[in-house]
Amino acid sequence: MAALMRRKRLPRRAALVPRLLMIWRQRPDLQASFDLDRTAGREGLFIWYLFHAYRELGLRGDADSLAMAPLLNTPIARLPQHTYLPVTWLMWEMRKRSDIAFPPRKTPEGQAQLLAWYFTKGLTDFHLDEFLTQQQADALLSKREETGNASRLHHLIWENDPQLRAAYGSAEDPAFLLWCRTSGARDYPILAHKRIDIGIPPRNRVMPRPWGVNLIGHALSRSGLSEDIRMAALSLTSADIPFSIYNVAPGAHMEEDDSQLRDAYSKELPYSANLFCMTGMTTVTSVINDRALGDGSRRYIGMWPWELEEWPPFWSHAYQTVDEIWATSHYSYAAYARSSPIPVRHVPMAVSVSDGEGKTRTDFGLPNDRFLFLHAFDGLSSFARKNPLGCIQAFQHAFPNADAKVGLVLKGLRVANDAAWAEIERIAAADQRIYLITASLSRPSLLDLYRAADAFISLHRSEGFGRNIAEMMMLKKPVIVSAHSGNMDFTNFDNAALVPVGLRSLKDGDYPFGRGQRWAEPDLRRAAQSMVRMVEDADWRETLGRAAHSHITAHYSPHIVGAAWKTLLAETP
Numbered sequence: 001m002a003a004l005m006r007r008k009r010l011p012r013r014a015a016l017v018p019r020l021l022m023i024w025r026q027r028p029d030l031q032a033s034f035d036l037d038r039t040a041g042r043e044g045l046f047i048w049y050l051f052h053a054y055r056e057l058g059l060r061g062d063a064d065s066l067a068m069a070p071l072l073n074t075p076i077a078r079l080p081q082h083t084y085l086p087v088t089w090l091m092w093e094m095r096k097r098s099d100i101a102f103p104p105r106k107t108p109e110g111q112a113q114l115l116a117w118y119f120t121k122g123l124t125d126f127h128l129d130e131f132l133t134q135q136q137a138d139a140l141l142s143k144r145e146e147t148g149n150a151s152r153l154h155h156l157i158w159e160n161d162p163q164l165r166a167a168y169g170s171a172e173d174p175a176f177l178l179w180c181r182t183s184g185a186r187d188y189p190i191l192a193h194k195r196i197d198i199g200i201p202p203r204n205r206v207m208p209r210p211w212g213v214n215l216i217g218h219a220l221s222r223s224g225l226s227e228d229i230r231m232a233a234l235s236l237t238s239a240d241i242p243f244s245i246y247n248v249a250p251g252a253h254m255e256e257d258d259s260q261l262r263d264a265y266s267k268e269l270p271y272s273a274n275l276f277c278m279t280g281m282t283t284v285t286s287v288i289n290d291r292a293l294g295d296g297s298r299r300y301i302g303m304w305p306w307e308l309e310e311w312p313p314f315w316s317h318a319y320q321t322v323d324e325i326w327a328t329s330h331y332s333y334a335a336y337a338r339s340s341p342i343p344v345r346h347v348p349m350a351v352s353v354s355d356g357e358g359k360t361r362t363d364f365g366l367p368n369d370r371f372l373f374l375h376a377f378d379g380l381s382s383f384a385r386k387n388p389l390g391c392i393q394a395f396q397h398a399f400p401n402a403d404a405k406v407g408l409v410l411k412g413l414r415v416a417n418d419a420a421w422a423e424i425e426r427i428a429a430a431d432q433r434i435y436l437i438t439a440s441l442s443r444p445s446l447l448d449l450y451r452a453a454d455a456f457i458s459l460h461r462s463e464g465f466g467r468n469i470a471e472m473m474m475l476k477k478p479v480i481v482s483a484h485s486g487n488m489d490f491t492n493f494d495n496a497a498l499v500p501v502g503l504r505s506l507k508d509g510d511y512p513f514g515r516g517q518r519w520a521e522p523d524l525r526r527a528a529q530s531m532v533r534m535v536e537d538a539d540w541r542e543t544l545g546r547a548a549h550s551h552i553t554a555h556y557s558p559h560i561v562g563a564a565w566k567t568l569l570a571e572t573p
Contacts, residue, residue, distance in 0.1 A: 020049045050090075051097055051126060069131050082108035083115055084152070085139050091118045094126055116156045124189045137195035148172050153196070154180060157188055182285045185314040186512050192314025209298055212242035212271030213569065216286070216293060217278040218250040219265065222413070222440055223378060224467055225250075225305065228328075229277040231350040231558070232303070233264060239562030241569065244270055246293075248278065248286050273299040273569060275326075280304040280311075280318040287321045294321050301325075303347070305464040306332045307385060307485070308506075311339050312513035326568075328465045329486035347568065348489070351470040351556040356448035364449055366435055370407040371535045373480075374453035376446075376468050379415035384510040388412070389420070390459040390524055392427055392434065398528035402433070406535060408457075409435045411449060450475055455534050455541065459499060459527055462519040463487050470556060473548030478541040480530045484520035490555065495547035497530040499523055 024030045024045060034048070035041035050072075075086035087105065095102060095114055102117075103110035119140060123129040140153040150158075150171040157180065158164050158171035168176035185192040213236055217229040229245065236243045244266040269292060276283045283302055287294035294300065302322040319325075319342055326347035327333035333346045361368050373395065377386035388410055395408040410428075415421040415438060428434040441449065450456075456472040457480040463469070466487035472479055473495065481491055483498040491498060501520035508515075534541050554560070 020045065020053075023049075023053065047093065050128065051093070069133065072131055073133055073136075080106055081111070083111045085115060085136055087111050087114060090128070090131060091115070091122075094118060094122050094128070097126075098122065116160050119153065119190060120156055120160060120188055129190065129193055132190075132193055132195055134195055137193070140190075141196065145172075149174075149177060153190070157184070157191075161187075178285065178288060181288070181317075182281055183512075185312070189314070189515065192312060192513070194313055197317075209272045210242075210270060211569075212244075213273045213275050214244055214246055214266075214269045214271050214298070216246045216274055216276050217248060219245050219247045221250050222443075223250070224381070225278055227443075227467060228303070228305070228349060231352060232275060232277055234352055234558040235350045235562040235565055237562070238559040239566040241562070241566055242271060244268065248282070269293070269298070271298070273301060275301045275303055276322065277303050280306070280315055280321075283321050284315070284318045299323055303328065303349075304332075304336075306335050307462045307464040308511065308514060308517045308519065309335055310517055311335050313339075314513060329463075329489045331486045331488065332464050345568065347564065348556060348561055349465060349467075350558040350561040351467065351474055351552055352558055353447055353450075353471055353474050355444065356451060357442075357444045359445055359448035359452075361452045364437060364452060366409060366452060367407065370405050370433070371454045372407045372409055372435075372452070373455050373457050373531065373534075374409045374411065374450065374472075375457050375459075376411035376413075376449075378413045379418050379421065382511050383418060383420040384507075385461050385519070387459050387461055387522070388424060390522060390527075391457050392424065394457070394459060394524045394527035394531060395434070396431065397524060398531040399433070402431070404433070407433045407435055409437065409449075409453060411437045411441075411446075413438070413440060447471075447475075450477070453477065455480065455531075457527070457531070458482065458487075459522040459524070460485070460487075461521065465489075466491075470552050473545075474552040474556075476545040476549040478534060478544040479548065480527060480534065482520050482522040484522075490551060495544055495551050497534065497544065499527045499530065 024034065024036070030045065030048070034045035036045065072090040073088045075081065075088055076092055079087060081087065091114055092105070095105075095118075098117070100117060102113055105111060105114065119132075119136070123132060140156075141151045144150070144152045144155050148171075154177065155171040158168065158176060164176065168179070170176070180188075180191055190196060215229050215232050215236075218226050219229050220226070233243060233245065243264065245264045246267070246269060247265055274293065276286075278286070280302060283304065300322040301324055302318075303326040305328070316339060319340055322342065324342055325336045325340060325344045327336055327344055328347065328349040330346055333344055336344045361372075366372060373391075375388055375391045377388060383389075391408065391410070395406075399406050410424065412421060412424075425436065428436050437449070450468075450472055453472075455478045456469065458466070458469055459480075460466075460482050462484065463486040466481070466485070469479055469481055469487050470490060473490070478497065479491065480497040480499060481487055482501050483491075484501045500523045502523075503518045504521045506514035506517050506519060511517075511519075
């Protein structure tokens with residue numbers, strides 16, 4: 001570093017960007033460790049800034065620090081360069097701080113292994129991915145083989161990951177390229193870098209089709225996404241809008257065992273608009289696998305659920321698959337609007353509760369002599385986001401007496417093999433007031449379970465919309481919910497017990513593509529207080545239930561939503 005500074009003839013404090021100097025002045029420990037009057041002190045502070053402050057303080061580069069990028073990416077002098085890109089000072093400093101035993105740096109093998117690790121893991125692990133240069137990105141995106149479709153980056157990822165090599169035949173395997181384009185950034189965030197373009201080809205417009213809507217999604221499964229497509233069908237029916245349903249298989253993790261709208265299923269796409277009632281990620285995969293879904297002959301609308309503050313940069317190419325986004329809450333609307341190059345509209349989804357099968361608490365193995373709180377969630381929707389453990393903690397804090405005539409019912413779907421559910425089972429085994437239900441229930445049976453509860457609790461960290469909250473409110477059930485995200489469109493202090501929240505950064509593994517984002521941490525003490533009041537104050541909970549039913553019915557009934565959709569669909573896109 002000193003040699004680089006001298007060669008660049010930089011002033012002795014030039015490497016100390018203003019933000020770094022400000023941090024140093026506020027930190028006695030840094031002042032004691034790094035004497036800025038000495039070259040070694042300045043070098044040491046700058047290295048601390050790069051390899052510790054970025055990660056520990058959540059820093060991102062400003063104009064001053066990014067101006068240092070050319071210096072950081074200077075090739076190491078007098079080092080023979082044997083690879084497609086030179087080994088730089090930043091690569092070498094990062095190498096010294098890794099726990100990997102690299103071959104000697106002067107050998108072609110050592111340099112090749114260093115570059116592979118640096119680009120696929122190192123930059124991300126050290127939170128220094130912003131220092132990827134355009135020259136490096138262009139080299140990574142170049143084809144290593146003239147006749148192939150895979151870039152050099154694809155080859156680096158495949159060749160250095162044993163699991164990927166076992167799963168895919170080669171870096172040229174179309175299934176591997178699709179994985180990189182869709183979900184690969186979960187494991188290799190370099191694929192989501194702003195300088196790395198793995199977008200899909202643009203569509204060409206052709207003649208329109210008869211007016212109506214092709215609903216596209218997981219129509220046969222039991223999930224929130226499946227209920228979205230069923231509620232969309234109900235809204236279209238109420239507004240006399242012709243539609244068909246095009247089922248997209250959800251994969252092995254989700255069974256297709258629901259046939260409520262089977263008569264409307266079609267293998268054709270007869271109408272003028274495609275409404276994708278599934279995630280943006282699945283839309284990309286579906287369009288790539290089935291070009292008929294995005295051939296350019298229709299109006300393309302993405303009704304994509306999303307549950308964080310920002311749409312991930314890696315998935316910006318998903319916008320190319322649709323003409324507009326219909327966001328079902330103001331929360332998801334804001335997330336899309338911040339980055340979308342296409343129009344985003346706030347378009348609520350319908351809420352409806354049909355008749356059940358007449359099942360009672362006894363049918364579900366629940367007691368009749370207790371006040372029962374219910375929390376329901378799908379394990380595929382992220383335990384961390386839904387936060388069932390928070391519901392348990394609030395419940396036990398509210399009712400420490402094991403003899404209290406209360407109970408907490410946790411309805412979990414697709415949870416059996418999750419370590420978080422195993423912890424919940426352990427807690428429930430020690431507290432006989434906690435009841436666990438994991439069976440996959442038909443829609444009527446699920447609504448019977450909802451009706452059997454006295455109140456609903458959702459201490460979620462984030463919701464795109466909050467369908468089960470709205471359904472309980474339509475059933476006149478009082479709800480205790482986090483005051484955050486999608487449900488704030490319809491929950492307020494008059495119709496719900498709102499739980500205060502703070503905002504925190506997501507932890508690794510909390511949610512796919514959640515790095516750098518925030519969500520809520522509900523106040524469990526306040527939630528416990530609301531649970532106690534819910535049991536003791538019958539007038540309050542009945543008032544909440546009536547107000548909740550009135551609000552949801554007035555704003556989210558299928559005929560209300562259908563009329564709004566009819567107006568939007570009549571517009572020229």
